[in-house]
Amino acid sequence: MVGIVSYGVYVPRYRITPAEIGAVWGIDGKAYGESLGVYAKSVPGPDEDTITIAVMAARNAMKRVNVNPKEIGAIYCGSESHPYAVKPTATVVAEAIGATPDLTAADYEFACKAGTAGIQTCMGLVKSGMIKYGMAIGADTSQGAPGDPLEYTASAGGAAFLIGTEHVIAEINRTYSYTTDTPDFWRREGQMYPSHGGRFTGEPAYFRHVLTCAKNLMKLQNTTPESYAYAVFHQPNGRFPRRAGKMLGFTDEQIKQGLLTPYIGNTYSGAVMLGISSVLDVAKPGDRILAVAFGSGAGADGFDITVTEEIKEYRRENAPLVKYYVENAQQINYAIYTKFKHQIILREE
């Protein structure tokens, strides 16, 4: 049995509302936020980045299990906002949780689905017997150009999954990916902010990949939406995952627990892994979860997951739940946001 042995999350505490952002750009931000289904987005503090988020999530995952970090044979860290262009995030995490030096580590990038790509790699390595445990992390401090529609949703957060075969709390029954070359969203080397194809990011990118991936996975597994207690879809805003779910035949009730974007924004590589974590925070043995991550460029990773009896013994309480991070929020205004983003030019020392 291959699956999730432990998970941990982290979301920065600061929040900014669409109304606050809109006021700067002469837009009715409140109405815009409502149209996107987003009420606030998380903002990293001035000393937080993808590495600190990844480390926090990884430490939280390790607090919940009695696993010797030296038994972790691989760490993959997925993000589109790795602080270094050259030098891995994954090595910092490995050092921070005491997994070094007998392991392999690397950073992944596939827009918002680099973290789930890491889960798949870990599954393969664990299943083949090459490693005992693998850790996959999805974390981001995503960028949206000032004034761009993305600025209202691009947020920060991450989750870490420990993948293994013993004491599995949630078995991954199958993973399936659907990938094409679809240029809906990109950022070239050296550019500060990503570019996107506007409405092209919808139908031909997000919906085509998420819907096809979900349908094909359910076909392979001979399941229907009714087979699942929960469904988690990539959530660039509050509307897309609800619409995708509805188109596939899922109810809002199935989607609600894993839908975090309305409260913390789009955490990119963290989004679906945080959504799954939120579900695992409340799931009972036997609950089945369908999760589909989407990464621009473009591809979707689907996971058919079943929660096991092990979750009863699992010590969720050893680290904060998703709910804690969502609710432990401190509102900031655009001036503080600008300062936190290091965009105020300070006097040279």
Added chain:
Amino acid sequence: MRDVAIIGIGMTKFGELWEKSFRELGIEAGLKAIADAKISGDLLDALYVGNMSAGKLIEQEHVASLIVDYSGYASRHLPAVRVEAASASGGVAFYEAYLAVASGLYDFVMVGGAEKMTDVGDAESNRELCATADNEWESIFGATYASLFAMMARRHMYEYGTTEEQMAQVAVKNHRFGSKNPLAHFRNTLTLDQVLNSSPVATPIKTLDCAPVSDGAAALVLCPWDHARKFTDTPVKIAGIGLATDTIALHSRRDMCTMDAVVRASSRAYHMAGVAPKQVNIAEIHDCYTIAEIIEIEDLRLVKKGEGGKATAEGVTDMGGRVVVNPSGGLKARGQPAGAVGIAQVVEIVEQLRGEAKERQVQGAEVGLTLNIGGTGATAFVSILKREN
């Protein structure tokens, strides 16, 4: 000059057609027109293509040869001409094709219009559209079409008491029509409140007062009237045409609330057709913004000057009204692939005159009119089409 008939029509779906290229759209519309005319493509003597900005929007110029080539006629060395007149490119291509057949130069001519606008982002397509205004005196200073039409709307409100509600009625009506058109870009209906509460673009113009940018193509087959009955029982006669121009910049006009080019082009077409404005049953006109439809029905003399808004609110231009305007959904709902608009308008009128418009059918339609404008009215093309039994 001989009389000219339309014996074939074809049109692609309009919309964000990300899976189809410019050439695919042009060929699809052309093949449909040939199939509708029940002729062999080998009969065609020439091709005219209306296209506004392929060079900028898809970085492809020389589109007339391109379409001939991809239609399989390169080896026949078919004469082919691309016509550009901003968003009136389709209408002016139709004008040229008409002249070619009427003069006796050619017998069978295909005239099409095509535009691929959604391969670029909103800002870029807006910039390309603005290149059709007066760049040195309008666009370069930041004027966009929304802002220019907003100024026309403001003046019309001041001069004639036209209201934002009356403008919104145009959108509501055209979306209701568009909802019945399977090829329309937008098939959703709108309420007055939705239009009035949509976000402002350039006050008083709001998002839902604007036509979209779309991809799409439309095509027609023309032939001499005397040959037409051999191919169809329902040929439609091009009874009158009129082309006119005006100052390219809005601020140089005699009157901001009147498109003199529309007045002139329609006068020429009415005169040639021997038709009075009150005889027109259906009209496909250029509602790029809702205010444009209001001004145009006045300048076409379908209603009195200054009463366009009132007439719209009273249902004069709605189904069952004196003259049904934009039964296809217009640019507002059917969509706006710039170069294809003028041809798509003719396609709709021909369907209506043949009695083939199904749910959108205007009963008893005998005389139809199309109005295709470029810019804020620097070019206007009017055609008057008739069913002759």
